[in-house]
Amino acid sequence: MVDGLDQIIAAETVLSEVDGQEGRLIIRGYPVEALAARFSAEQATALLLDGFFDAVPSAAQIGTARVRVFEQLIDVAPRLARLDLYEGMRAAVALLPDGQSLDEALMLIAAPAVFTPLLLRLRSGRELVAPDPAIGHAADIIRMLHGRPGDALQARALDAYLVTVCDHGLNASTFAARVVASTRAGLTSAVLAGLSALKGPLHGGAPGPVIAMLDAIAAHGEPRAWLAARLREGERLMGFGHRIYRVRDPRADALKAALRVLGQSPAAGERLVFAETVERTALDLLREAKPDRPLHTNVEFYTALLLEAVGFPPEAFTCLFAAGRTAGWIAHAREQLATGRLIRPQSRYIGPQADLAA
Ligand code: ACO
Numbered sequence: 001m002v003d004g005l006d007q008i009i010a011a012e013t014v015l016s017e018v019d020g021q022e023g024r025l026i027i028r029g030y031p032v033e034a035l036a037a038r039f040s041a042e043q044a045t046a047l048l049l050d051g052f053f054d055a056v057p058s059a060a061q062i063g064t065a066r067v068r069v070f071e072q073l074i075d076v077a078p079r080l081a082r083l084d085l086y087e088g089m090r091a092a093v094a095l096l097p098d099g100q101s102l103d104e105a106l107m108l109i110a111a112p113a114v115f116t117p118l119l120l121r122l123r124s125g126r127e128l129v130a131p132d133p134a135i136g137h138a139a140d141i142i143r144m145l146h147g148r149p150g151d152a153l154q155a156r157a158l159d160a161y162l163v164t165v166c167d168h169g170l171n172a173s174t175f176a177a178r179v180v181a182s183t184r185a186g187l188t189s190a191v192l193a194g195l196s197a198l199k200g201p202l203h204g205g206a207p208g209p210v211i212a213m214l215d216a217i218a219a220h221g222e223p224r225a226w227l228a229a230r231l232r233e234g235e236r237l238m239g240f241g242h243r244i245y246r247v248r249d250p251r252a253d254a255l256k257a258a259l260r261v262l263g264q265s266p267a268a269g270e271r272l273v274f275a276e277t278v279e280r281t282a283l284d285l286l287r288e289a290k291p292d293r294p295l296h297t298n299v300e301f302y303t304a305l306l307l308e309a310v311g312f313p314p315e316a317f318t319c320l321f322a323a324g325r326t327a328g329w330i331a332h333a334r335e336q337l338a339t340g341r342l343i344r345p346q347s348r349y350i351g352p353q354a355d356l357a358a
Helices: 032-038 041-049 059-080 085-094 102-123 137-146 152-164 172-182 187-198 207-220 223-232 250-262 266-289 299-310 314-339
Strands: 016-019 024-027
Touching (some): 024 032, 024 250, 059 137, 102 137, 102 187, 152 314, 172 314, 223 266, 250 299
Antiparallel strands (some): 016 024
16 A cells, blocks of 8 residues: 555556656656747647547637637526636536547637636626637637736746646646546546646645735745744645655746746736745745755746736636646546556555444
8 A cells, every 4th residue: 555656657648757856847758848938828738639639639729619618608607606716617617518529628628718717707797708719828818817918928928837737747636537537437527527636735726825825924024934933833835845846846947937038027026036035935944844855846836926927816826727737637538548447446444344243
């Protein structure tokens, strides 16, 4: 029995490789830093899905899928807007057909991208903005959020984010998606499993709390004192530590590079400098507090800053993680279906034995 399944290889994949000792992430042959700097979200989707469907999706097909999701689900949106944002987005996904076709896959990829800005606008009483299939995926998400086109740098930064998080080995949500896919349930079921696993704060739910932590430290004024007190109380510092990486998470640097391009306004620049101070201090304190456990910055720390700079509120951060990761879940689900068997590990019974003779 291996608690947490560390070191257990449960699948072979052509999709991504995570090297936790060297701090490297390769996605279909490309280092994540290069992918984030050069690819759009649509290109990353095509890269991941290539070979898992009869055709490779184009940017135009992804744009059309955004429109179809909007048109098919707009009627239920006001009811979904009454739920927690992530739960509303997940409920929208649950309403999509549960098949195996490329069209269905693209609607699943489009759903978090459309429903995150749509539900945010509904919740704040603003007019809805329909998707525009003619513009880029990231640029359209920003347009649907703000009601006007964002600048090119913002779209580039969001593209870099969506690409950076598109796949990451057999993490908890991808494993959940593969388990469901292995039962031959449809892609919607597999994506819902991934969405549910991603929600937790130990996985995709951390970037919102990163902002809460930065704001609390800013209000307190003394990063070292604030962080040391949290560690003394046994709390975890959000945005640090990782199950696999024993060095810095390469995605943190990919996002920091994207943020530097974006951080042109004095306010954004100041926030980045402050976050870097917090990061340095947290790393010092973690080294002192846990000398035997290498704890470094993970993807969530700079995710929080990037998504904040693009204009998303913290409650939307996990939804955007899902918008990026859905293509990875779908590629893994199709790979599991094509190459794997039903996933069915065993448990060891350590409960009581009833004494039937008594
Ligand atoms: N702050 C303080 N201490 C920490 C942190 C942290 N961020 N992370 C781990 N530790 C400590 C644990 O308390 C534990 O100490 P102990 O042995 O004295 O009890 C030790 O390091 C090992 O912790 P584990 O829980 O075994 O580490 P695991 O590999 O299971 O956890 C995880 C990884 C969940 C990411 C953890 O580091 C954490 O909770 N981080 C904060 C939340 C976070 O940033 N989540 C996003 C992860 S990135 C992603 O999933 C996309």
